Each structure stands twice: as structure tokens, then as C-alpha cells.
Amino acid sequence: MSEKPVHIAQISDLHIKPPGSLAYGRVDTAAALSRCVAALNAFAPRPDLMVISGDLADTPTAVEYQHLKRLLAPLELPFVGIPGNHDSRELMREALPQAYAFPSGPLDQHLAIGGLDLLLLDSSVPGKPHGELEASTLQWCEATLASSPDRPALVFLHHPPFKAGIWHMDRQNLLNAGELAAIVRRHPRVQRIATGHVHRATLTTFAGVTTTICPAPNHAVDLDLAQLREPSFKVEPPAFHLHSWYPGEGFGSVVTHQVPIGEFDGPHPFFGKHGKLL
Amino acid sequence: MNVAAGHGASVRVENCGKTFADGTRALEPATLDIARGETLVLLGPSGCGKTSMLRIIAGLELPDPGGRVLFDDKDMTAVPIEQRNVGMVFQSYALFPNMSVADNIGYGLKIRGIGREERARRVAELVALTNISGLENRRIEQLSGGQRQRVALARAVAIRPGILLLDEPLTALDAALRDRLRGELNRLLRALGITTIYVTHDQSEAMELGDRIVVMQKGSIAQIGTPREIYFAPKNRFVAEFIGAANIIESPVENGHLVLPGGRQPIGGDANLAAAVAMIRPETIRVVEAEAAPLKGIIDSVSFIGDRQRMIVSGASSKPLTLDAPNTVKAQAGERIGLSIAPEAVRLLPPGS
Numbered sequence: 001m002s003e004k005p006v007h008i009a010q011i012s013d014l015h016i017k018p019p020g021s022l023a024y025g026r027v028d029t030a031a032a033l034s035r036c037v038a039a040l041n042a043f044a045p046r047p048d049l050m051v052i053s054g055d056l057a058d059t060p061t062a063v064e065y066q067h068l069k070r071l072l073a074p075l076e077l078p079f080v081g082i083p084g085n086h087d088s089r090e091l092m093r094e095a096l097p098q099a100y101a102f103p104s105g106p107l108d109q110h111l112a113i114g115g116l117d118l119l120l121l122d123s124s125v126p127g128k129p130h131g132e133l134e135a136s137t138l139q140w141c142e143a144t145l146a147s148s149p150d151r152p153a154l155v156f157l158h159h160p161p162f163k164a165g166i167w168h169m170d171r172q173n174l175l176n177a178g179e180l181a182a183i184v185r186r187h188p189r190v191q192r193i194a195t196g197h198v199h200r201a202t203l204t205t206f207a208g209v210t211t212t213i214c215p216a217p218n219h220a221v222d223l224d225l226a227q228l229r230e231p232s233f234k235v236e237p238p239a240f241h242l243h244s245w246y247p248g249e250g251f252g253s254v255v256t257h258q259v260p261i262g263e264f265d266g267p268h269p270f271f272g273k274h275g276k277l278l
Numbered sequence: 279m280n281v282a283a284g285h286g287a288s289v290r291v292e293n294c295g296k297t298f299a300d301g302t303r304a305l306e307p308a309t310l311d312i313a314r315g316e317t318l319v320l321l322g323p324s325g326c327g328k329t330s331m332l333r334i335i336a337g338l339e340l341p342d343p344g345g346r347v348l349f350d351d352k353d354m355t356a357v358p359i360e361q362r363n364v365g366m367v368f369q370s371y372a373l374f375p376n377m378s379v380a381d382n383i384g385y386g387l388k389i390r391g392i393g394r395e396e397r398a399r400r401v402a403e404l405v406a407l408t409n410i411s412g413l414e415n416r417r418i419e420q421l422s423g424g425q426r427q428r429v430a431l432a433r434a435v436a437i438r439p440g441i442l443l444l445d446e447p448l449t450a451l452d453a454a455l456r457d458r459l460r461g462e463l464n465r466l467l468r469a470l471g472i473t474t475i476y477v478t479h480d481q482s483e484a485m486e487l488g489d490r491i492v493v494m495q496k497g498s499i500a501q502i503g504t505p506r507e508i509y510f511a512p513k514n515r516f517v518a519e520f521i522g523a524a525n526i527i528e529s530p531v532e533n534g535h536l537v538l539p540g541g542r543q544p545i546g547g548d549a550n551l552a553a554a555v556a557m558i559r560p561e562t563i564r565v566v567e568a569e570a571a572p573l574k575g576i577i578d579s580v581s582f583i584g585d586r587q588r589m590i591v592s593g594a595s596s597k598p599l600t601l602d603a604p605n606t607v608k609a610q611a612g613e614r615i616g617l618s619i620a621p622e623a624v625r626l627l628p629p630g631s
Contacts, residue, residue: 167338171358228338229372230385 006116009047010241012196012214013055016068032218033071039261041076048113050077053196054084054158065095083124084158106137116245121157130172131159145187152191152251160195168231169198181207191254201258215239284315286473287349287440294345296330304330306498317474319488326494328477337362365434367444373418380414386437404432423451442474481521493517515631518557525558525599540594541573546621555627562623563601571616
């Protein structure tokens with residue numbers, strides 16, 4: 001077993017539109033992605049892989065996937081993606097040929113990076129906003145998890161299997177979450193379930209596993225926990241997630257960081273002359 | 279209420295309960311019929327299930343399996359909220375803080391594809407109706423609480439909803455403003471005549487606004503009735519004490535009289551009981567000369583309220599009685615007085631109530 005830590009960057013919900021177009025009439029998602037790419041290129045240590053957990057495009061159209069690829073060209077890390085409800089499986093297969101588990105249907109993938117396994121699940125339902133894991137995905141997931149019971153695994157999917165408390169997002173989360181829970185409970189090697197869709201950094205425990213939602217690099221869904229406003233967004237600070245796996249006893253440990261994208265004052269030292277606190 | 283003039287949809291809540299994922303029961307299965315144009319108030323303390331009931335009618339929650347919601351006899355249970363044509367006013371108003379008053383009011387119309395001119399006309403109509411002329415171009419964050427509440431109401435009504443749902447819209451306002459707006463809200467609801475479901479924990483709001491009131495407790499309906507029915511004929515102790523002030527007396531009964539420490543009190547109607555739980559409202563107890571009175575007590579305190587005097591009298595019943603006397607009655611703490619109560623004013627409640 002490899003002794004090196006593995007760093008997986010996760011970005012999500014890019015909503016790339018045709019060049020010159022703004023998402024929702026206001027948000028320049030292309031510029032946001034460019035800033036995100038620059039931030040990842042500058043990050044140390046260099047992440048081993050970047051996972052894009054869905055909604056790569058917006059409408060979607062082939063032009064948007066071409067635009068996405070041009071925006072990702074400067075990225076110095078390898079990357080993989082899974083579809084969200086704003087994606088098309090066919091257009092994504094064509095634009096991003098990857099080692100998908102199935103030649104058609106769900107875009108599931110398994111990757112092994114050093115001592116860590118990644119399972120990428122396609123929760124998209126063509127034409128619908130909510131998520132569901134198809135029978136073939138569930139079977140594949142179960143079989144893949146069963147095949148190497150001693151290796152830690154991170155599971156990625158677009159739709160969260162839990163309710164974040166935002167009414168118009170909760171009704172379009174992963175509808176068959178119970179089936180995922182049953183599989184996860186049978187496989188203690190799952191160390192993290194990482195999702196997107198809600199455009200907010202959110203955390204919970206699902207089926208005994210720490211489960212996250214990744215923030216978006218562009219805009220956030222308004223945290224409308226009580227006010228029942230119509231579905232709205234706010235341009236909150238952009239960020240990405242970094243899941244760092246450290247080898248150790250048992251399955252090791254996974255630490256997830258929320259990394260803001262932008263220019264911030266620092267880093268400045270804490271200590272000055274004679275090692276005294278400044 | 280003039281049913282013939284009522285607008286909007288009739289509502290039937292059929293066997294709707296709500297259990298949360300952790301097993302807690304927010305609402306026991308309940309059935310409720312709301313007439314077109316009626317203002318129905320769901321009243322009760324925090325946790326009684328009134329908001330769960332409202333959310334099920336709105337379409338924000340699904341009832342437990344077996345429950346149905348019908349608008350004009352049409353099953354709406356599976357219809358999402360944005361297709362139910364309901365207008366909502368919630369405690370925190372849910373307005374867009376950085377949009378103008380006019381844009382907020384017109385938002386629901388905009389997303390329904392209503393053109394600019396018609397939108398402007400409708401917004402002007404509602405601005406006049408809710409008394410906020412001159413504020414059209416202000417941003418929400420510049421308005422007072424009372425002004426925001428009017429904007430929220432205008433916005434809810436703009437789309438010509440079949441049903442208007444209000445969840446404690448006055449609760450966040452200070453007492454004086456609340457009283458004033460309550461009257462305004464009442465006039466507005468009467469003028470609109472739309473089927474309205476109003477949730478509150480405040481019984482004076484319920485009494486003033488409701489054609490009928492549904493009193494709720496711990497997830498169940500305790501009583502449904504008009505304000506008069508609820509006030510004069512509460513079905514149990516909870517309802518009696520929740521609406522208005524109530525003296526609750528538990529005592530043995532003899533010969534159609536309550537047997538009390540300070541004397542005897544006749545009860546009206548059929549009183550073939552050995553013991554009773556009775557409710558007597560403070561305004562029905564008259565202060566008389568102690569001499570020949572069937573029921574006597576000693577005044578503990580007198581509070582001059584203005585339009586009346588509130589007196590606490592002990593010794594008549596096993597617990598002190600509260601009564602409201604006219605403001606002209608001369609009485610002092612420590613005085614021995616007689617109490618006269620008409621038999622019909624003694625309302626019997628179920629035993630163990």
C-alpha cells in the first residue's frame with residue numbers, strides 16, 4: 001500500500017454558457033471558472049486529480065462543452081467529470097471521453113489514485129432536475145466496493161442524498177438515497193460521499209459517512225432555510241473543496257478543506273524578532 | 279360572511295397527518311372543509327400543528343400517505359406549490375431586499391408571463407389597495423416592518439390567487455403596530471373576499487379576523503367554530519383557557535347547584551351530575567351586596583383598567599376568581615362582597631377536561 005497522501009480537488013456546478021452569455025442574466029460563469037483554474041494551478045501541494053461533480057454545462061449544448069474545454073485547457077491537473085441535471089450524457093461522452101464503466105447510459109467511473117479509490121456515480125435523470133441512481137449504477141457500485149474491501153474509497157455524485165433544508169432544492173435531491181445508504185452501510189471502506197447541486201458548502205452524516213456538498217466557483221443558492229422566497233441565488237464568495245487522504249491505521253483519514261478562490265491579504269508571519277508573537 | 283360574494287377556491291383537507299423522519303408527529307390525521315371566500319384561522323400555541331397544516335395546504339409538505347388536499351374538489355395533493363395558485367404571506371415576508379417595492383409586487387406576475395403594461399396596472403391597483411402609495415420605487419431595505427408587511431400582502435394578492443395563506447404575518451411587529459395593522463388587514467381581507475387561511479398563536483387576532491377558528495393543541499384539532507361559539511361554548515378546558523380569560527371551577531354538584539366554599543351557584547340546563555368542571559367568564563360575574571347573595575367572597579385586589587375594573591376575589595371558590603366589574607363600582611381590597619352569576623353563564627366542560 002502506498003504511503004503517500006492523496007489530494008483530490010473537487011469543483012462543482014460550473015454552468016458554462018456559450019461565450020459572451022451570463023448565467024441567469026447576471027453571473028459570468030466562464031470568468032469564475034478561469035479564476036478557479038488559476039487558483040488550482042497555484043495551489044500547493046499540487047492536487048492529484050480534480051473531480052467536477054456535475055452541471056458542467058448549463059442548457060446544455062455542444063457549444064457550451066467546447067467552451068468548457070477551452071476554459072479548462074490551462075489547468076495543470078488531470079480532471080474527470082460526472083453529469084448533473086444541467087448536463088447531457090451524450091454530449092458529455094463526446095466532449096469528455098474518459099474511462100467510463102459503461103459504453104452508454106450512466107457515466108460511472110472508477111479510478112485508483114495511490115492508496116485511494118474513487119467511485120464517480122451518475123445520478124442524473126435525463127430531462128429531470130432530481131437525481132436517481134439507476135439499477136445498473138447501484139449494482140456496479142456494490143460490485144466495485146466489494147472488489148477491494150481494504151482500500152479506502154471516496155464516492156462522488158451530483159445530487160446530495162440528504163436534505164439541506166432549502167425547500168426548492170430538497171425536492172430535487174437524490175430520490176433513491178435509501179438504496180445508496182444500504183450499499184454504503186455494507187462497505188465500511190467508504191470514507192466520504194462528496195456531492196454538488198446545491199452550490200453551497202454543506203456537511204452532514206449520511207449512512208454513517210461524512211457527506212459533503214461542494215461550493216460553486218460562481219454563485220450560491222440562497223440559504224433560504226425559513227423564508228420561502230422563490231428560488232434565488234446570491235453571489236457569495238467562490239470556493240472549491242480539497243479532500244486530502246492520509247494513510248494510517250485502518251482506512252487512514254480524509255480531511256476536507258473549503259478553499260476560497262480569490263486574492264486575500266497574506267500570508268503574513270505570526271512571529272517576529274526573537275520568535276515572539278507579533 | 280357573505281358566501282355568495284366569496285372568491286377563490288374551496289379547500290378540503292382530507293385525513294392529512296404529518297410525521298417527520300425521526301418519528302415525531304407534527305399533525306394527527308385531520309379533516310377540514312373551508313368554504314369559498316371564508317377566512318379560517320388556525321389558532322394554537324407553538325407546536326400545535328397549525329403551521330404543518332398550512333404547509334400541507336400550500337404544497338410545501340406532503341401529507342402522510344392516505345392524506346389528500348382538494349381545491350374545488352380537485353385533488354391537488356401531488357401538485358407542486360407553484361402550480362397551486364396560492365398567495366403566501368409569511369412572518370419574514372420573503373421579499374427580495376434589493377428590489378423595489380413595485381418589482382417585488384410584480385414578481386409573481388412577471389414569472390407568469392404577464393406583460394409590462396398589465397403588470398404596471400395591477401401593481402398600481404395593489405399599491406392603492408394596501409395603502410403604500412408613494413413607496414413604489416423604494417427598496418425593501420428602506421421600509422419599516424409595517425410597510426414591508428403591506429408589500430408582502432400586495433405581492434401575494436397580485437397573482438389573483440385562489441387561496442391566500444398567512445403564517446403569523448403580524449408576529450414580528452410591536453404591539454401597537456400589530457393592533458393597528460390587524461384592523462387594516464381585516465378590512466383588506468373582507469374587501470378581497472378570497473378564501474384565506476390564517477395561522478396565529480394570538481387569540482385576539484383569531485377572534486377579529488376569523489369567520490371560523492380552528493383551535494389546535496399538540497397536533498390535533500380541539501374545536502372548530504365561529505368566534506362566538508368558541509368563546510361562549512368551548513368544548514374543553516384547553517379551549518376555554520386559550521380564548522379570553524376563564525375561571526375554571528371544579529366542584530361537587532347538588533340540586534343543580536355548584537357547591538362552593540363561599541356558597542352555592544345555580545347551573546342552567548340539565549345538571550344531573552355529582553361533580554362538574556365549569557367555566558365562568560370574568561365579565562359575567564356581577565358584584566352585589568354580600569348580605570343576601572348566594573355566593574360570597576373577599577376582594578383580594580382591584581385593578582382599574584379604564585373601561586372596567588378587574589377584581590380578584592377569594593373565598594367564593596377554592597381558587598381565586600377573576601371578574602370584570604363596571605368602572606363605576608366602588609369596591610376595595612379587603613371588602614366582603616356578594617357575587618351574582620346567571621346560570622346560563624356557567625359553561626360545563628367535560629369531566630377530566
